[in-house]
Amino acid sequence: MPAVESDGQEKKFGAFGGVFTPCTLTILGVIMFLRFGQVVGQAGFYSAIAIVLASKVITTLTSLSLSAIASNTRVRGGGAYYIISRSLGVEFGGAIGIVFFLAQAISVAMYVIGFTEALVSTFPSLTEKSLAIATFVNIVTFACVYIGAGWTIKVQYGILAVLGAALVSFYVGTANSFSLSVLKENLLPHYTEGENFFTIFALFFPAVTGIMAGANMSGDLKNPAHSIPRGTLAAVAVTAVVYLSQAFLLAGVSTHEELITNNLIVRAVSRWPMLITAGVFAATLSSALGSMMGAPRIMQAFARDEIFPWFNFFGAASGKSNEPRRATVLTFVIAQCCVLLGDLNAIAPIITMFFMITYGLLNLATFYEAVTKNPSYRPTFRYCHWSLSLLGAIGCLGVMLLINWAVALSSIVVMAAIYGSIQYREIEARWGDLQGGVAFERARRALLRLEDTAYHPKNWRPVVLALSSSAWNRPHLAIYGEWLTSGHGVLTLAQVVCGDVEDHAERRDSYERALRKFIEKEELQAFSAVVVGTYLSDGIEALVQCHGIGGLKPNTVLIGWPKTETKSEAFCATLRLLARLQRSVICARLLLDEEVPDGQHAAEDREAMLAEAWEIPEGTIDVWWRGMKNGALMMLLAHMLQQNPDWRHKTIRVLRIVPHEDAVDEVREHIIQLAATSRIRVEPVVQVAENIPQVIQSTSANAAVVLLGFEAPAEGEEADFYCRMETMVGELPRVLFVDSAGGMELDS
Template sequence: MAQSRESSSGRFGTFGGVFTPCTLTILGVIMFLRFGQVVGNAGVLATLGIVALSKAITTMTAFSVSAIATNTRVKGGGAYFMISRSLGVESGGSIGVVFFLAQAISVAMYVIGFTEAFTATFPAFAPHRESVASTINLLVFLCVFIGAGWTIKLQYGILAILLLSIASFAVGAIGSFDPSTLSENLGTGFLEGQSFFTMFALFFPAATGIMAGANMSGDLRDPAKSIPRGTLASIAFTGLVYAGMALLLGGSEPRITLQTDNMVVREVAAFGPLITAGIFAATLSSAIGSMMGAPRILQALARDRIFRRLNPFAQGSGATNEPRRAVVATFVIAELGILVGDLDLIAPIITMFFMVTYGYLNLATFQESYTRNPSYRPTFKWTHWTIALLGAVSCALVMLLIAPLWALAAVALMAMLHRYIGRRQIRSTWGDVRSGAAFERARKELQRLEEESYHPKNWRPSILAFSGGAGARVELAVFGHWLCAGRGILSLAQVITGDVENLVERRLAQEKALRRFIQEEGLEAFPAVVVSPDRNRGIEALAQCHGLGAFRPNTILVGWSSDPEQAEERLETLRTIRNLGYSILMLSTKNTEDSDPREVPDGTIDVWWRGKENGPLMVMLAHLLVQNEEWRDHKIRLLRVVSSESGVEESERHLRELLGTARIRAEAKAIVSEDPLGAIRETSRNAAIVMMGFRLPEHGENASYLTESTNHMLHKLGTVFLVHSAGNVALDA
């Protein structure tokens, strides 16, 4: 069985594992074959601006990468690993796919660049460009397939050739440097169809090599140390090289030559063959770097099992766990890119993919820093959430300015991948910043709510439903969910009777079971479990202590008990809840063992109005109930019993005025009867829900009378809510 990458890690240091691959990727095909075109079109000053803008974006991104790399143990996968562990599996998986494609297509770009230089040097091979490109792609594949260790050693020699070629160019350019030529080339001179941003899009892939070191994170001895140092050193060094080349090119060749001759760098150099060797070395090294980086991203993505079809690529080979299957996939994608054969077409596509990746990296660092998560403790200190945010915004703006359609296509691809992964509901085994961000937002909003005075206009149901253990009183849980209607907060409460010292483990197990029940039933609710020597004391304790600030319950939901022996004790508990300022809902149903409490019954929602003491709350609850899709076709009836026909017109007019003020659609109807309970039973016998107000007997009043009279009334009805309002709901708010 192959060893894990972690067990074989620690092979490369800062210079070999980060600085060298980053530098070789940055100083590649664009520098030798397209940088003259950039200078010729944009002019020296604008080119320096393009270089500066590119380096600013990559530097801000490097700061973000360094912050993440020094805050967590970075394993294989580079940018994918960093983003997925910060922004979550959806963002990480989306970026993993896009970044892998960007790296794989980059191989094609570098191979095409090599082929272009090769056929310019050996014209006899010009008719066989695709064959040459495919052969080079195969050689790059074989180099990487052998193993990263051998390839890294090869890159030291390539770096030496590259530096000699740059020195050859500098000597030649200085010898032919003409201040008047530089003066003529300072300003812009765009050819038709070109602009600052098309030149930026052409050049920017040259700056994207900053992730070459991070992509090798699983093979570094100390990623937290090597990634920041090696990446930033490479950015600074290559920035100086490009700035110097812009000045030397602008002062050594006329604009038309810069715009039309892709081999202008070789023409300027003191020793042309060394430039040819440099082009070959740079393009090959960049292709090798991308061919090494892309498979490691794919392997890391496959190991997280986000996409089932990628699972075979998780397997490594040999003692060093080389991702050889992923190398083969990268080779195939690069070969498809070679068939396109147009460097100018591929470069902008790669730019978009890298911009998306860099934007996400900056966004991940911004969220980690801004949410002030205690776990965010990077040892890299040259970063701040403002820098990360500026980096993310810069990436988005540049994408839109370069090519709006390509930018929208990239965003659409990301959105589709994000949605696909989200619909699969993959549970990651790592933590991410999203919970920290949600906590920070909730904390700030709670503080703001605490500082503002309450107004009935802002009333929302915050229900504490004593539904018992998971599945014990499903109807209370389901009705609590319906009454909140996605606008309030529901807590499902359970009281375990006994000694808390002896029932700690049971309490934790019951809370876990309740949370699982909530998830399985698709409820928007929170569990609340307490251990108390007595059930009623437990209810009182939860009523007093559950919740935080504005999110404390305002309504208690309990089941109706018809047991007269418990009437006095239960009534005492309800009085305590009332005195604490809570509204009380008591639910009575006729559910049997065969009935499903989740099924919505047919019929109307009848609200029996007896005045403003409990009426406004009942009307509001009925309105919330029909906001649920399952209840949307149910009609609300606002009903009132009058003793004579003479009072019908006035009562119905009054009820209609109440509904008009409340802006709630319902039917207003007055029922004539000398027997109110009989009228309620007769009128609402087929109702889906009946809501009636009730008054709690005070001390000294007959508590059993409430139980007996209510039982008598409920006997002929189906589902009934007995409502006692705390008076904090106003229909005219």
Template sequence: MTRPKEATTIASGAKRPAKNAAKASATKRFGTFGGVFTPCTLTILGVILFLRFGEVVGNAGILQSFLVVLISVAITSLTAISLSAVATNTRVRGGGVYYLVSRSLGVEFGGAIGLTFFGAQAVSVSMYVVGFTEAFMAAFPTINLPVWLIGSLVNLGVFACVYVGAGWTIKIQYGILAALVLSLLSFFAGALPSASWGQFVENLGPDYRTGSSFFSMFALFFPAATGIMAGANMSGDLRDPGKSIPVGTLGAIGTTSIIYLLMALMLGASASRSSLLDDPLIVKDLSFWPLLVTVGVFAATLSSALSSMMGAPRILQALARDQIFARLRTFATGSGESNEPRPAIILTAIISGLGVLAGSLDTIAPIITMCFMITYGYLNLATFYEAYTGNPSYRPTFRFSHWSTALAGTVSCVVVMFLVSPFWAILSIIGISVLQWYIARKKIEAAWGDVQSGTVFERTRLNLLRLEEDLYHPKNWRPSILALSGGAWTRPHLAVYGQWLTGGCGILTLAQIIAGEVDSRLERRASQEEALRSFIRDKELEAFPAVLVAPSLTVGIEALVQCYGIGALRPNLILMGWSSDVDRMNSIAGALRTVARLGRSIVIVRYRETTADPWVAPMGTIDVWWRGKANGHLLILLAYLFAQNDAWRGRPIRLLRMISSEAGREEATRHLESLLGDARIRATPVVVVADDFLSTIRHVSGGAAVVFLGFAPPEQGEELTFFHHTNDLMEDLPTVISVWSAGDSHLEA
């Protein structure tokens, strides 16, 4: 069995050659205000604020609008806290939230989230462009052009700005921020004189129209809050991401939250319910200088589109560099000293252009909500795992994060998804799960650590301690095999049979003993261990390597059997190959006696090659010869585990016993049936009446696929007798597995 061709090893994502890295470092010129606070603020104060927030207040009323805003702020704040913790715990490179999740939860989660978040950001461009188009058509009703044409032209303009470069786009955003501030001042200056107590009281409570509800309004509003990732998406272009991302993101959330709450208060106190529901430009109508609000709407929608158009390609570029999806490799390239992701920008523009043609603002917003909720949930989950498992590498300089805040963020994202739309929530979870399954199926190996490894370590540590505390019971017996395979590539059948004997529920270790002194064999030991590890990986074995330097084979076996393992998880079954070389008999016999004295069961495999590939199981029965319960219980258990492997499915097990008299056949058959009944193992009992065991076993099991026999280690001075008897017994048989039991397994368990 060879490793699948699609399996891929990926290096640390977003790494560049040294020369490119130096250039990239020199061009990281954006600070907290320009690189994080400004894009976050402009994205949050976008199309929803000017074109849909009046509808939210009209349906939900002032109090429930406050609740919509506060719930959104709570979720985004918890996520921003997690984002800040992860961002200050690692050296952040390009890719934003994708980079953070992939380096925490691993390649499967990171790849699925990266693709989802890229799609959400690309479709967000469509939402902002559609919002701009609505505002443009309302401001210039005399322009008689199709909506799709205006939207497409705007999308093309946004694409052109971003294609030129992020530096130029960031400079544009300063002017857009100034226009946004002026438009907000114009609104408050106009709305304040129009405010009245009576209007405030009238709009205090909700009055939902048919088809609307609190959660539909939440779904409509929440995309406004998703701008918190705009700064993180620029992580590869920041001078100090670890400092800028927490300060800029939390600062933007705090500032925009106050603005939204004040906007809800002023809209509810200044406009009638019908105006709020029916007039998408109510903010403009209430303002002191309507032209400034028009400029503000244009500025907000365009800036949000620009921010998403800048962020999405950088996510795709980082994803492509990690080579998770082979077809995305084209998008890994960058242009110029600033490494602009222009191929990814083109794809983003195409996706957003299709969104402009296909969707309306009210249709796009809930879909984006689901995508962002999943992204935020995974980011919170990553932070929870890091903090809760006590990973020593989790040392964020941001001190306000705790596992409980990350868990609250995760749960709130999932709950809100189902409250907004159970159907879309289930569909989104299924979609992300399919993506994870697809990536996991490709068996991609990442060269970076992830929290899953830490979680597995912690769970393993606790389980080992539990095993150490619990009393051993035969019911919990599982094969923990130490295979003395030597260089396993020279005797691959030992590795194959070792894995088959675990039955998919045990542990296999391939061990090699190098004779000599440790000081002179260190380099060879390291190279042999790596070769053994490569063999395990190439043959897709579920095994561990162990290489030991010892003065002799017997000393090495003694050391391995005594010391290998941890706690209660030590080898209970030693697997060896049979040698027909009589000169090696003394050392083999000595090793058998040593293992037996140490209380470990022994399995000796005499392999009969029937095919060129040892993974191909020969046809025939699995024969187990019962010669007493000393070894018999373990023989039957190992045969049962053997038959659980896919290669051996369908091969019948025969439990055989030889007796000397026909009169005892019925009783012997009942005994075998009773054994199998107590063991709950399906096999065929066969009683053979004969006097000569050697000729009988050759006759009965000559056509079997494999034969299980019991044996006893030879006493001192009986080595040659044991050797010749065993050789004669195996001579005309197929593969033979000889077993000596230490007595720690029972069929009735």
């Protein structure tokens, strides 16, 4: 899945114009002018301060996390979506991309409705035309952004000046009429019916969500790593002073009844009311512009990552500056639908939930980046610790639940559904994310714990090294290795390249790529390993001794049985080597495992062989018992074979040959007790015979697979050993010869 970035755009905005200005204008917006009086009147001065401080704590912690990640990676278009997706992975990125885009798009409607409300309050004669006015303002906002971000950002400088003048008017007016007696009456809450601390918090919190306004413009910044931290934190600090001072002054100039009922109380107490009117218009319009600029850029970055194909249309860019005009049209449509609702108090809590989810995941991303100790996490912004990021994530979740636990849980369920949908579709990202770092850290810690834990036979698992050559030409070994370990142990497909390392380095790499491709194509739970050795035995010795780490070093080697006696000497030397290295050995004698020659039809032959290799043969799983030395491992291998879904209907038969009829009952009872102790369901079969090879071949003629124990022959006895084992199994098509090095117990 390609991740296309718009690098062709000229990035010309710095910390002040590209981050501080849009953040400040969005934070000091519609809520400050039209609803903050209600916040102070309902909650009282003390609780209003608590609401502002709690909101600022969450946004400050999130800003610190945002600054840390923004200074650690090259932040491109998409703001918070880009950061979260590149940290937490494509699943979280896809979920947050949709939610964050909707939050920004709905915010446009909130600011447009706020502007309309202020206009109608100023000119009551326009009340009946409020919906038409809101629609017109939405269209104008859309048109401004559709032209281009550069023009819009320049306009915001003028809006910032108007906002500053409005605040001066407010401070001068309230300073002249401030009363300590009024302040005393407004210290405590005066909640109306249905309101409480958390509903008022939900009403106020959208006011501080503007911290993302600068990050959303990351694709338009000269230096995002420098501008985002400075601009965002400066905006948070400045606006915190404004809201705290405004809460103090409002509580001291008006009664709580007037604060609650008069949405334009800020204008009523100001020295020059027309400046407040101008400030309301400027703030609401600038906030609408900021959200209308940010939302399409989130959608454009999201669409270009091709997480959901039906969004790809909105990834297109227009003009030299790569404007996201298609996504801008979509933002306008969503905003207009919300404008039709026309209720600011209804929209604000929805936005609160969406932003809380976004902020929580942003904090979580930073927490994971830091706590996993990923060497690539080297932010130049030093004032963020993993504990602060974790606190921010917990704070966001806690506030969501306290505001409205049902809506919060519903939001989490929706996020989980989007996450699960992406994960189910197995979408693969083309960027590095934290999942690899988290997995590495977990694996590192688990390996260290495994190293410190005293080994016990109860914990034995097959760590199989399958010498499967290229795997494409001899797939049966790889597939049997998968069956013997799937869900239980660890499988490595290994190949030895004979020759000098310097001469075969490139060849080694190509073989390893081929093995990985085979593993991926056949969906095996396996690793790959290729070594170069002067001789085959040298390569095998190196693999067995050096492959793996700690408790995950191979304890079992799976190799193919030689097809001719001429290869028995080298093969038996390998068996003795493995025995000396105290490794269990499984020799797979599979008569169907014929190598495919190179030629015109080699690819077709390989596909046919692969299909045949995966076919589950009919019959039982036969374990020929000749004692506990090899029998314990053979029983466990039979049991693990049976745990595979396609093998579950197979019956495990434990068979033994006795020389006299008198021993049949005793041996059968012994097998039954052995099965009970090992907790493996088996069918005991006891045969009386003197011709052992004949009985094995006739009894297991229709078996799916036969397991038979052996011991590595002494030097000089290789040919006799090979002939004896061949005579033992005859034409049986699927035999696993097993030589156990111990380490497991059936009764553990």
